[in-house]
Amino acid sequence: MTNEDLLYRYFSNSLTENELIDFNKRIETDAEFKADFEFENNLKQAIKQNNTTELKEKLKVFEAEISVKEPRTTKPQFNWRIAASIVLFIGAGWFGYNALFGVDYNNIYNANFNNYPNTEFTITRSDTVDSYERKAFVAYEAQDYDNAILNFNTIPVAEQKGYQDFYVALSYLNNNDSEKAKDLFKKTVAYNKMFVAESHWYLALVAIKQKDKIAAIKQLRILLENFDYNKSKAEVLLKELH
Structure with a gap:
């Protein structure tokens, strides 16, 4: 059920x-x-x-x-x-x-959004293999999110790791495609062990971007009750939304 x-x-x-x-x-x-x-x-x-x-x-x-x-x-x-x-x-x-109609969602979103850094792949000039994974992170760090999405999604299934959906979601979010980002953050929460707390944080920001106060509060409460990631920021943001 x-x-x-x-x-x-x-x-x-x-x-x-x-x-x-x-x-x-x-x-x-x-x-x-x-x-x-x-x-x-x-x-x-x-x-x-x-x-x-x-x-x-x-x-x-x-x-x-x-x-x-x-x-x-x-x-x-x-x-x-x-x-x-x-x-x-x-x-x-x-x-x-x-009070909901007086909330400046754009300002709140811009004040709290920071793009998540590449913590998974070290890019060096001495790399001899230009893999799709490397291309994806090079594009991601260069803020070329279209190519980041393309290359992340081209990584062979056997070579995919637990971070892929999270970074593709971030790429979509940076491209202002909130719906695709939201779907992939939710997928990360449901199926991955990596970046679950971070995904709840970004789901709260997506909700704010979409002016969905209830969903934002829900994600922040889940984050605060179960994780330590961005805890102080989440507490402040929750107070702003109430």
């Missing part, structure tokens, strides 16, 4: 005993799942405490939908995160997110 489906069943009060065991296990072992749960749970509780009539009416509709138990073989059609977001923006003044 996916994380999203498990959260859906939790918030619709439809977990089986085995699913509850699975839910508790993921809360303890999966930092991203825990962050998703805490965000959605806190948001739901905050919405319930609001006294705005319009919000309460919308919430009744959403909770009526979420209480419907669909067959386990059917993918849930209701998405609590989407519903919560709708309610969130209906009640933006109450929840404090009117």
Whole structure:
């Protein structure tokens, strides 16, 4: 069962005993799942405490939908995160997110973004083999990100190392292709042992670049709760976003 489906069943009060065991296990072992749960749970509780009539009416509709138990073989059609977001923006003044529109995302991004250095491949003039790996890092250090991407992606599968997706993601980010960068940072988090903490940091910056305050806060919290990388910067940035 996916994380999203498990959260859906939790918030619709439809977990089986085995699913509850699975839910508790993921809360303890999966930092991203825990962050998703805490965000959605806190948001739901905050919405319930609001006294705005319009919000309460919308919430009744959403909770009526979420209480419907669909067959386990059917993918849930209701998405609590989407519903919560709708309610969130209906009640933006109450929840404090009117401040969101005053955030200068460009300044925050520019103040916090520093390109990650080449820490994986030493480039020397005496190199006798001009491999794709060498070409990729030469281009990366020269800020020629198109050629960096091309050469990183041309490295034979047997010669690829754990850093490739991370540096390709950085190259896309420097080329202002945030979506491709985000996908590869997420892939690094999911499948690699290298650069996981760094990827959470850059995912937070991508979210800021895309003016997605909620996603940025989520990534910063994961970083602070599980890693030491850029800890002081993450703490300051988190305070700026709140």
